[in-house]
Amino acid sequence: MAFREIISNVGSIFKSGLSNAVSSGSDSSVVVVDIGSSTLKILHGELDGKKVIVKNFSSALSPAGMVGLSYYEDASKIADPLSLRLDVLIESFSAASNRFIVSLPDNFSVIKYISLENTPPSKLIDAEVRKQIEGELPYQYDSWNVVSQIIDRGEQGMNIIALATFKKNFEFVSRCLSERVAEPDYVSISSFLAHEMLYPYLESKQNENIAVINMGNATTCVSIFKGSNLRIIQNIFVGGHHFSSDVAGARQISLSEAEAFKRNELFFLPEYAPQQEKVKNFGMIKNTFMELVRGIFFMFENYFTKYFEEKINEIIIFGGGANFKNIDIVISGLLNTPVKKASTIVKAYSESTGKEIDDETVDLCLPMLGSLFGGASDES
Numbered sequence: 001m002a003f004r005e006i007i008s009n010v011g012s013i014f015k016s017g018l019s020n021a022v023s024s025g026s027d028s029s030v031v032v033v034d035i036g037s038s039t040l041k042i043l044h045g046e047l048d049g050k051k052v053i054v055k056n057f058s059s060a061l062s063p064a065g066m067v068g069l070s071y072y073e074d075a076s077k078i079a080d081p082l083s084l085r086l087d088v089l090i091e092s093f094s095a096a097s098n099r100f101i102v103s104l105p106d107n108f109s110v111i112k113y114i115s116l117e118n119t120p121p122s123k124l125i126d127a128e129v130r131k132q133i134e135g136e137l138p139y140q141y142d143s144w145n146v147v148s149q150i151i152d153r154g155e156q157g158m159n160i161i162a163l164a165t166f167k168k169n170f171e172f173v174s175r176c177l178s179e180r181v182a183e184p185d186y187v188s189i190s191s192f193l194a195h196e197m198l199y200p201y202l203e204s205k206q207n208e209n210i211a212v213i214n215m216g217n218a219t220t221c222v223s224i225f226k227g228s229n230l231r232i233i234q235n236i237f238v239g240g241h242h243f244s245s246d247v248a249g250a251r252q253i254s255l256s257e258a259e260a261f262k263r264n265e266l267f268f269l270p271e272y273a274p275q276q277e278k279v280k281n282f283g284m285i286k287n288t289f290m291e292l293v294r295g296i297f298f299m300f301e302n303y304f305t306k307y308f309e310e311k312i313n314e315i316i317i318f319g320g321g322a323n324f325k326n327i328d329i330v331i332s333g334l335l336n337t338p339v340k341k342a343s344t345i346v347k348a349y350s351e352s353t354g355k356e357i358d359d360e361t362v363d364l365c366l367p368m369l370g371s372l373f374g375g376a377s378d379e380s
Contacts, residue, residue: 029055031095032371033177034103034190037066038217038240038320040085043368044095045348050200052348052369054357060089067218067241071110072138075169079176086180102177102187103367106214106221108169109189110136111235114160115306119153129162136164143167151230161233163189190214190367191221191233194318194342197370201316201345203228208313209303211337213296215321217241220292222299224312232303236295240321243285250284268326272333293334300335311337318342318366342366 029046044056063081075082114132129148134141144164152159174184191214195202202210206227214221217240223233247258267281276282282289300312315337317328322341332339343359348369350357362369 029095029097030099030101030372031097031181032101032103032368033089033181034365034368035066035105035108035173036062036190036217036320037069037105037107038062040089041365041368042089042093043365044093044097045369045372047372052197052346052372053351054348054369055351056093056095057361057365058089058093060085071107071169072166074166074172076172079172083176083180086176090180099186100177100182100184101193101371102173102184103190103193103371104173104187105218106189106191106216106235107219107237108165110162110164111189111221111233112136112162112164113232113234114148114162115157116160117157119156119158125150125160129160133162133164139166145170159231161230186371190216190319191223193367193370195223195230195370196373197346197366198316198342199228199373205313209309209311211296211300211312211315213315213317213319215240215317215319215324215327217320220295220319220321222296224299224303226307226309231307232299234299236292236299238288238292238295240319240324242288243321243324246285246288247281262324266326267324268330270326270329272329276330289330293331296331297335313338315339316342316345318363320364322363323360 029044031042031044034041034043038061039059040062041059042057043054045052045054047053063078063085065078065081069075069078110133112133114129116128120128125148129146130141133146137144143166145167146162146164148160148162150158150160170187174187177184191212194214195212198212202225208227210225212223212225219239220236221233222236224231244255244258244262247253247261248255251258251261253261265281267279267285269276269279303309303312312335315331315335317331317339318341321327328339328341341359341363343362346362346366346369348357348362349355
């Protein structure tokens with residue numbers, strides 16, 4: 001099954017009957033808000049053919065409570081700080097558009113990969129999904145929006161991706177944004193939106209196994225494709241915040257100071273070499289970094305076993321963690337697999353200057369850019 005079909009169906013899980021109430025404007029333009037655990041971002045963009053044009057962009061720090069917010073916690077407990085930050089975000093932002101999209105962190109939902117040895121009748125699939133995912137949900141099943149998508153079906157079984165989102169949290173975010181911008185008419189998790197931006201590239205690699213890794217602040221989401229077909233997706237609960245915490249603890253500084261230190265100091269060598277172990281800064285984050293790499297490797301091993309594949313041909317990384325200088329080089333060396341940043345594949349352009357948006361912004365904002373492809377149509 002083509003990945004684009006999955007996006008269309010999965011995206012609709014979150015719509016929950018929301019009306020298309022975005023302000024009038026260009027049919028091709030989109031306003032997207034990214035509720036990140038590190039930064040809140042708003043972007044107004046449009047497609048000119050297949051060229052992505054950014055008309056306006058703004059960002060603000062997320063409330064401190066966002067990074068520690070688990071998928072099962074009531075997000076309304078950060079209502080006041082989130083509302084204040086959103087007010088700051090949109091205070092000087094102007095846009096006219098008839099499409100409003102929201103991107104949520106991957107850890108906002110439970111992502112469950114389900115492999116069934118037998119193929120149940122269609123009418124029993126929902127019941128089977130419930131059986132597989134219900135045990136992982138801390139509250140009663142009816143408290144969650146649960147959707148599923150068959151991604152692979154054979155004579156002897158099928159593979160399904162299911163997502164469960166706490167209804168209270170979805171309703172809270174929708175209400176908060178409706179009061180300040182408009183009612184969202186399309187809401188999804190960041191990885192699914194980002195994949196839309198990469199879809200043409202994945203489609204051109206039909207015979208290759210490609211891992212797409214969203215290096216977020218709270219989690220790292222690993223998706224593995226065979227060409228354009230999504231086969232596995234799973235969160236690893238290691239992200240940029242954990243690196244910052246390591247640095248803050250080692251140097252006895254604040255998290256904000258640790259973030260600045262990460263940006264300005266060398267942690268990873270510009271080429272893969274045994275001397276990496278001797279880099280003093282690397283020692284601060286080594287345990288967390290190796291936990292991340294082991295998590296990725298474990299997913300690769302599962303993929304090889306399930307699909308009888310021999311290798312991952314390429315890794316594509318994006319998200320804030322992808323901007324950790326030289327991290328792509330060290331991951332490539334440890335996993336013996338070519339790694340490239342999404343910004344080497346896709347480009348976006350500023351309307352005001354006509355120039356390319358810088359690579360770091362592209363990697364950070366890939367879900368927002370992808371929303372122009374995945375959310376601009378009414379397929380769902």
